[in-house]
Amino acid sequence: MRALLMTAPGRAEVGEVPAPRAHGGEVVVEVERAGVCGTDVELFHGSLAYIADGATRYPIRPGHEWCGRVRALGAGVDRGWLGRRVVGDTMLGCGRCARCRAGRHHVCADRTEIGVRGDQPGALAERLALPASALHPIPEELTPAAGALVEPGGGALRAVRAAHLEGGERVLVLGAGTIGLLAAAFAAVHGASVVVADPRPEALALAARFGAEGVDPADLTEESAFRAVIDASTGAPSPAAAVRLAEPAGHVVLIGLAATPSTLDSRDLVYKDLRVTAVLGASSGLEGAIAWYTAGEVVPDPLVAAVVGLDGVPAVLAGERPAGAGPGPKVHVDPHRRA
Structure with a gap:
């Protein structure tokens, strides 16, 4: 089958690799649609922390936002999965430790992350093997775009839940x-009055489509404090700004990751009696994201700016915008599209 392979920092190519086989407890999924994520870009450039600490090594087969259809079953897998449209949990815990047994497999010390951490190949390929235990069914009527946006949607929903709106x-x-x-979008459907801050006018143009008001961060002051602040930015100063803009006794949720360390003064947290929550991964939010998408309460499709084949991914990873791309922040991949 064809797959994208990162061979070294700044080097990615599409080539033929052995098709996966479903071992015991596993399935093979034919990938319908996959997303290119900021994490994939960091893997491409070699800046992801997992590379520095040795948890991930080149060559890397990336891709952790996807949807597809189950085409093969390994021994012991319920035959009801065969032919079903699915998405999957990125986080694969060991299943044996106390964290996994308590339902916290996403922070298992020995976890792998599909296409990101460890040696579990990702979904920027025609087919993907993964444990059946990681699968979540999606309905036939869900668009490929929405299906491949379940994973980021699960993380976003976890952040909104952590804000206790x-x-x-x-x-x-x-x-x-x-x-x-x-x-x-999830905060809006929970009844909140939502403001999205970003310095890019083209990014803010989408905010209204997701039930929010868009503003430039430079226009925000402490006088306009918010009951909850969700930091989904990749800027190192952003967590401190989130603390500054949160009301006393409010919530701050950190889900964005900067390429360099961020600095917070713990006194600012204590004096404002803030509750701060960090969110890693989408695991416990996947079913909720599927439900909101299926009900039509949140329609994520406008986030997709373009769909390319595997051959178009290296340029996207290098920062090129596909020709004719729309305003959305996300580029999707159809692994079966040629040229």
Whole structure:
């Protein structure tokens, strides 16, 4: 089959690789659609922390936002999965440790992350093997775009849940990327009054489509404090800004990751009696994202700017925008498309 392979920092190519086989407890999925994520870009450039600490090594087969259809079953897998449209959990815990047994497999010390951490190949390929235990069914009527946006949607929904919103509260989302706009959409359907802050006018143009007001961060002051602030930005100063803009006794949720360390003064947290939550991964939010998408309450499709084949991915990873791309922040991949 054809797959994208990162062979070294700044080097990615599409080539033929052995097709996966379903071992015991596994399935093979034919990938319908996959997303190119900021994490994939960091893997491409070699800047992801997992590379520095040795958890991930080249060559890497990336891709962790996807949807597809189950085409093969390994021994012990329920035959009801065969032919079903599915998405999958990126986080694969060991299944044996106390964290996994308590339902916290996403922070298992020995976890692998599909296409990101460890040696589990990702979904920027025609087919993908993964444990059946990681599967979540999606309905036939869900669009390929929405299916491949379940994974980022699950993370965004977890961030909104961590904000503990009540109807009518003012919520600020820092960053109008995929996660930020999805968090805005989920906050809006929970009844919040949502503001999205981003310095890029083209990014803010989408905010209204997701139930939010768009503003330039430079226009925000401490006088306009918010009951909850969700930091979905990749800027190193953003967590401190989130703390500054949160009301006393409010919530700050950190889901964005900067390429360089961020600095927070713990006194600012204590003096404002803030509750701060960090979100890693989408695991416990996947079913909720599927439900909201299926009900039509959140429609993520406008986030997709373009769909390319595998051959178009190296240029996207290098920062090129596909010809004719729309305003959305996300580029999707149809692994079966040629040229």
